[in-house]
Amino acid sequence: MSPTVTPRPARAGSELRKIGSAVNRYPVQFDLSYKLVRGGQVLERGPGKTQEFSQGNVRFSADRILPVGADLELSLDWPLRIHGVSPLHLVISGRVTRSTHKESTLKITRYEFRTRGGRPAASAQMVRTSGFQVHVGMRAMHARRG
Amino acid sequence: MMASSPKESPPAILIVDDDLGFLVWLGLTLSAGGFVTVPATTGPQAEQLLADLAIRINLAIVNLTLPRTAELAGLLKRRNPLVKVIAIQTASAGPALSIKTDGVHSRSRLGWITLVRKVLGIEKATGAR
Numbered sequence: 254m255s256p257t258v259t260p261r262p263a264r265a266g267s268e269l270r271k272i273g274s275a276v277n278r279y280p281v282q283f284d285l286s287y288k289l290v291r292g293g294q295v296l297e298r299g300p301g302k303t304q305e306f307s308q309g310n311v312r313f314s315a316d317r318i319l320p321v322g323a324d325l326e327l328s329l330d331w332p333l334r335i336h337g338v339s340p341l342h343l344v345i346s347g348r349v350t351r352s353t354h355k356e357s358t359l360k361i362t363r364y365e366f367r368t369r370g371g372r373p374a375a376s377a378q379m380v381r382t383s384g385f386q387v388h389v390g391m392r393a394m395h396a397r398r399g
Numbered sequence: 400m401m402a403s404s405p406k407e408s409p410p411a412i413l414i415v416d417d418d419l420g421f422l423v424w425l426g427l428t429l430s431a432g433g434f435v436t437v438p439a440t441t442g443p444q445a446e447q448l449l450a451d452l453a454i455r456i457n458l459a460i461v462n463l464t465l466p467r468t469a470e471l472a473g474l475l476k477r478r479n480p481l482v483k484v485i486a487i488q489t490a491s492a493g494p495a496l497s498i499k500t501d502g503v504h505s506r507s508r509l510g511w512i513t514l515v516r517k518v519l520g521i522e523k524a525t526g527a528r
């Protein structure tokens with residue numbers, strides 16, 4: 254499916270964010286699948302859709318009311334196709350902190366991008382620095398020229 | 400100037416930032432705009448993803464306040480001297496930097512796509528509407 258991205262991310266207000274009391278919110282609607290896990294066992298599976306990412310949380314809709322306190326794993330197929338397959342997945346783990354008949358909120362405890370085969374992208378060896386050119390397109394960007 | 404014809408693969412963009420919300424939002428925004436995107440939250444993770452996926456990057460949008468991202472940019476440049484880099488700072492860099500990041504976060508979807516096209520030297524849309 255084609256992701257739906259809200260044209261402009263809603264913000265809680267720059268003044269508030271300066272004192273750390275507010276967070277940026279990113280409305281993104283994207284298909285996901287969830288797994289309800291307990292003790293390492295998958296109890297339930299189902300489809301859903303992200304609604305919004307915010308600092309440390311993801312709000313999403315699901316096909317059922319998910320129990321508050323439940324441990325969940327969300328999996329999103331990144332919209333990248335190589336030879337007809339989607340080789341990259343975003344896997345988000347966390348605990349349900351809020352749930353209604355319409356949507357749930359997951360407090361994110363861990364997330365990682367996995368390539369097909371389930372291997373997470375782990376740390377790689379250190380590489381050396383060399384010069385590069387940075388293009389500046391807006392005032393928030395900071396240019397360096399190497 | 401980068402050519403952009405229907406037969407060519409769309410430009411590939413690496414995005415590195417530790418703010419998951421921003422990373423997903425921007426990645427999906429640019430994907431919807433017709434670009435191939437590869438998201439990563441750290442420099443080393445980006446290196447490994449690029450190796451696993453065997454993707455040649457045309458543009459990297461990188462939060463250079465994160466550890467080892469400058470090294471990553473250098474590596475990309477060595478692999479492809481024509482690679483472009485857009486440096487960003489986001490809220491996760493800390494409150495002191497939040498003012499500088501406002502322009503990035505409040506950018507519209509179209510604004511980002513337009514910027515990326517400009518940096519890549521693409522005059523025509525690559526599928527974005």
